[in-house]
Amino acid sequence: xxxxxxxxxxxxxxxxxxxxxxxxxxxxxxxxxxxxxxxxxxxxxxxxxxxxxxxxxxxxxxxxxxxxxxxxxxxxxxxxxxxxxxxxxxxxxxxxxxxxxxxxxxxxxxxxxxxxxxxxxxxxxxxxxxxxxxxxxxxxxxxxxxxxxxxxxxxxxxxxxxx
Numbered sequence: 001x002x003x004x005x006x007x008x009x010x011x012x013x014x015x016x017x018x019x020x021x022x023x024x025x026x027x028x029x030x031x032x033x034x035x036x037x038x039x040x041x042x043x044x045x046x047x048x049x050x051x052x053x054x055x056x057x058x059x060x061x062x063x064x065x066x067x068x069x070x071x072x073x074x075x076x077x078x079x080x081x082x083x084x085x086x087x088x089x090x091x092x093x094x095x096x097x098x099x100x101x102x103x104x105x106x107x108x109x110x111x112x113x114x115x116x117x118x119x120x121x122x123x124x125x126x127x128x129x130x131x132x133x134x135x136x137x138x139x140x141x142x143x144x145x146x147x148x149x150x151x152x153x154x155x156x157x158x159x160x161x162x163x
Contacts, residue, residue: 005031005042006073009087014094019069030066032073032118040074040118042066046110058108063142066116067132068097071146074118075128079150082123094155095128095148108134108141126150 007020008031015023020030028044035041044066052059075095080087108114115135122129132144 005033006040006077006087007031007069010094011092014092017069019065020073028065028069030069030073030116032070032077032116034077035117038078038120040070040077040120042070042073042116044114044116045112046108046114048110050110052107056110058110058114060102060104063104063108063134064100064102064144066114066134067102067142067144067146068100070116070118071100071130071132071144072097072148074120074130075123075146075148075150078120078123078128091153094151096151097146098127098149099145099147101145103143104141105143106139106141108136112136114141 008022012023015021018024018027021027022029030042030044032040032042046058046062050058050062072095076093077087079093117133119131120128121131126149128148130146130148132146133140134142
């Protein structure tokens with residue numbers, strides 16, 4: 001496991017995401033790490049204001065956001081690894097979510113650490129497929145399946161093009 005999360009290697013212009021951006025003072029600041037050859041892990045402790053439909057349980061949109069940020073970060077890390085490159089090297093590699101399916105299996109409690117895991121199923125030049133899971137108190141609370149696509153290099157280096 002590295003000392004810095006994948007998202008901490010993102011260039012500053014890609015670090016404003018609500019879920020994982022280090023430059024978003026109101027964000028969640030999720031950080032993802034390798035936990036084996038094809039598995040990634042992140043941890044997050046939800047606050048009372050992350051309440052879902054009833055007090056004491058997490059809002060489902062938060063779970064989707066955690067999957068979104070952990071999945072795209074895992075895709076970027078896997079792409080760097082596939083190219084035998086370190087995450088701080090240029091040019092940057094960034095992925096965005098093309099598809100995210102979330103199955104909510106059991107209510108997710110607040111006030112306990114959540115473990116978000118990703119399993120890299122496929123990494124190609126322009127696409128990554130990742131299975132995701134969220135565990136609280138030793139119980140799988142949600143599962144996800146993500147297809148992430150690589151941003152074109154001109155966008156990944158901070159040139160978003162016309163609005």
